[in-house]
Amino acid sequence: MTLAIDVTGLNKSFGDKHVVQDVAIQVEEGRICGFLGPNGSGKTTTLRMLCGLLTPDSGRGTCLGFDIVTQADQIKRRTGYMTQRFSLYDDLSIAENLEFIARVYRLDRQRERVDAALEHLGLASRRRQLAGTLSGGWKQRLALASATLHDPKLLLLDEPTAGVDPKARRTFWDEIHELAARGLTVLVSTHYMDEAERCHEIAYISYGRLIARGTAESVVAGSHLVTFNGEGPDIGRLAHEIAGRPGVETVAPFGAALHVSGTDRKALEAAIAPFRREPFHWQAAQPTLEDVFIHLMGQAEDNWPGGSPP
Amino acid sequence: MNGFSLERVHAVLVKEFRQLVRDRLTFAIMLLIPIIQLTLFGYAINFQPRHLPTAVLAQENSRFARAIVAALKNSSYFDFTRQVRTPAELNALVRRGEVQFAVTIPGDFTRRVARGGDAQILVEVDASDPSATGPALAALEALPEQALAHDLDGGLAARGQGAPPFQVVVHNRFNPEEITAYNIVPGLLGVILSLTLVMMTALSVTRETERGTMETLLATPLEPIEVMVGKLAPYVLVGLVQTAVILVTARVLFGVPMMGGWIGLSLGTALFIVGSLALGFLISTAARSQLQAMQMSVFYMLPSILLSGFAFPFSGMPAWARAIGEAIPVTHFLRLVRGAMLKGQTLGDQWRELLALFAFVCVVTALAMARYRRTLD
Ligand SMILES: Nc1ncnc2c1ncn2[C@@H]1O[C@H](COP(=O)(O)OP(=O)(O)OP(=O)(O)O)[C@@H](O)[C@H]1O
Ligand SMILES: [Mg+2]
Numbered sequence: 199m200t201l202a203i204d205v206t207g208l209n210k211s212f213g214d215k216h217v218v219q220d221v222a223i224q225v226e227e228g229r230i231c232g233f234l235g236p237n238g239s240g241k242t243t244t245l246r247m248l249c250g251l252l253t254p255d256s257g258r259g260t261c262l263g264f265d266i267v268t269q270a271d272q273i274k275r276r277t278g279y280m281t282q283r284f285s286l287y288d289d290l291s292i293a294e295n296l297e298f299i300a301r302v303y304r305l306d307r308q309r310e311r312v313d314a315a316l317e318h319l320g321l322a323s324r325r326r327q328l329a330g331t332l333s334g335g336w337k338q339r340l341a342l343a344s345a346t347l348h349d350p351k352l353l354l355l356d357e358p359t360a361g362v363d364p365k366a367r368r369t370f371w372d373e374i375h376e377l378a379a380r381g382l383t384v385l386v387s388t389h390y391m392d393e394a395e396r397c398h399e400i401a402y403i404s405y406g407r408l409i410a411r412g413t414a415e416s417v418v419a420g421s422h423l424v425t426f427n428g429e430g431p432d433i434g435r436l437a438h439e440i441a442g443r444p445g446v447e448t449v450a451p452f453g454a455a456l457h458v459s460g461t462d463r464k465a466l467e468a469a470i471a472p473f474r475r476e477p478f479h480w481q482a483a484q485p486t487l488e489d490v491f492i493h494l495m496g497q498a499e500d501n502w503p504g505g506s507p508p
Numbered sequence: 509m510n511g512f513s514l515e516r517v518h519a520v521l522v523k524e525f526r527q528l529v530r531d532r533l534t535f536a537i538m539l540l541i542p543i544i545q546l547t548l549f550g551y552a553i554n555f556q557p558r559h560l561p562t563a564v565l566a567q568e569n570s571r572f573a574r575a576i577v578a579a580l581k582n583s584s585y586f587d588f589t590r591q592v593r594t595p596a597e598l599n600a601l602v603r604r605g606e607v608q609f610a611v612t613i614p615g616d617f618t619r620r621v622a623r624g625g626d627a628q629i630l631v632e633v634d635a636s637d638p639s640a641t642g643p644a645l646a647a648l649e650a651l652p653e654q655a656l657a658h659d660l661d662g663g664l665a666a667r668g669q670g671a672p673p674f675q676v677v678v679h680n681r682f683n684p685e686e687i688t689a690y691n692i693v694p695g696l697l698g699v700i701l702s703l704t705l706v707m708m709t710a711l712s713v714t715r716e717t718e719r720g721t722m723e724t725l726l727a728t729p730l731e732p733i734e735v736m737v738g739k740l741a742p743y744v745l746v747g748l749v750q751t752a753v754i755l756v757t758a759r760v761l762f763g764v765p766m767m768g769g770w771i772g773l774s775l776g777t778a779l780f781i782v783g784s785l786a787l788g789f790l791i792s793t794a795a796r797s798q799l800q801a802m803q804m805s806v807f808y809m810l811p812s813i814l815l816s817g818f819a820f821p822f823s824g825m826p827a828w829a830r831a832i833g834e835a836i837p838v839t840h841f842l843r844l845v846r847g848a849m850l851k852g853q854t855l856g857d858q859w860r861e862l863l864a865l866f867a868f869v870c871v872v873t874a875l876a877m878a879r880y881r882r883t884l885d
Contacts, residue, residue, distance in 0.1 A: 246884060249727055250727075250883065251723065251726055251727060251883055251884050252883055252884055252885055253883055253885055271729060274727060274728065274729050275729050277727075279723075279727040281720065281723045281724065281727075283720045283723075284720070285719075285720045285721050285722075285723045285724040286721065286724060287523065287527065287721055288719070289526075289527050289530050289531065290523065290526055290527065290530075294523070294526055297522075298519055298522070298523045299728070301515060301516065301518060301519030301522070302516050302519045302520075302728045302729065302730055303728065303729065304513060304515050304516065
């Protein structure tokens, strides 16, 4: 087993804001690691430190066997980084953008590679269209194509599917799995739970701290969360009443059902007892990743030094 | 370190060139600015101001004196708005700027013309705006030949032949160096080049930062010097085209002489273009937005215009202003261009300015490289 990413103790501050604190990430070669966390938790900052775009204040480790502090150049050459915000040239055509990347990486068979990428994207007929005029979803796909053009060994994807329709998202993920099957390591940040579930493992970061890591199942199991699933006509109306009761940490409607979670089974059962009557039906259920994350977020807030988070 | 790769430079160069050409408006402006500026300035130069306010102090009331005043009037450049009695009065008028010319016809003028050899009239010129007074001065040159032609009769007829019967002594006030039209047009070359080129590169890097494309650039193996060379190269071409446009316009429209010094001029132009572009690049490493880059470029233009010897004669400036002027590349470029076009200077006269421009390129490039951020920190 080789670790494609192996970093520990990463720290980064902007001014007096400590946005990444002692983050450690290990990802095995050929695995897809989902990187999750609420807005502003430090995902982008961490990804940037991994590919040498930001210098960590402290911390050490390797990407693809190269030191992240001293060998950023080596890492850059072998890494594809897809930025959160579209960062190709709006005023260059699709083909010109890819040509630029091909030249900058000094690839062989440039024309061939660009043509192949366009063919694969299904954009061959629109190669002369300006990248800025593409729709959001197409921009994301172009960005992925450009990030993988130089056959990187490591892919860092920052919310690659934000604003992409479900079908395109599925294609996107099929492709990521295909790449991983060929030995690429992927670290991908996302806010979508279904995507998190498609990852081999996940890392959850909150307020700059990594607070959960492992496979989706182990993260759920490790949370010691208990969830009850309630069903019945108009059960959504109960959400408010239940939410305030002791032992209830999260209440979330799931379609026609209601998910009520907490870590203390006894307190939770007591909390829903008054509502265990016709026409409602309650059952212990497996917490979803989302239940777990919302729970984790709440915990992180409690742990935030000096009261409420920024 | 990835070393230096011409291929990566080429990548940036092609990209920049495509973006430049695609940005039609900017591209058009880059080519139109020289023409518009030159025509505007050229207009001010070519525009022959006539009927300039003139005062005359005639210390003798003679036929010759009246003939001279009449001849000046006929040239249509001079309007005699004031008659004065004393030199002090005359002096005051010039000092206050109420007249631009002060003509003094001395009391013994007729006697001296008759005796021959040393007759003079004095014309004092407020030369602070030489483009306004230049044509009138040119007209003065013909005055001694013609003013008295009809009045030299009888025994004085012989005075009309051979040497002119009197001389016009021109005394420039307020602007001893007397910048002429020819001085301004070559100067414009430096000002226009720096105005457009500094701004172009200053914007081209900050634009990457503002649009977020810097992140892509930084994530690739591109080295700072490769980015710089690749970004500058297309604009070097633009600068050369601008130079050609300006020189041709200067020649065709204004008949500016081009005496020689072509080797030094070409070298100097190349150095000046690269230096201006490198300065723009340096600005862009400090500016946080395109607006800031623009403001800094404009800020740089002020001393370039005011302290370079373009707007005011260099020798007339106080020492501190000259010191600043020496640090500005436009100053050296202006000397080079004027020296070459007007005086036909050769490399032997030009090497100092060339060296200064070369030093500027080196220093600015080194600073830009030192300041260029390889990360987003
Ligand atoms: N260059 C910077 N200067 C100052 N603060 C910054 C900078 N970059 C990021 N931050 C701050 O660091 C924190 C983490 O930002 P980051 O972009 O890493 O979050 P994120 O997890 O990617 O969020 P999102 O899900 O919204 O993309 C935020 O509070 C942000 O404001
Ligand atoms: Mg982010």
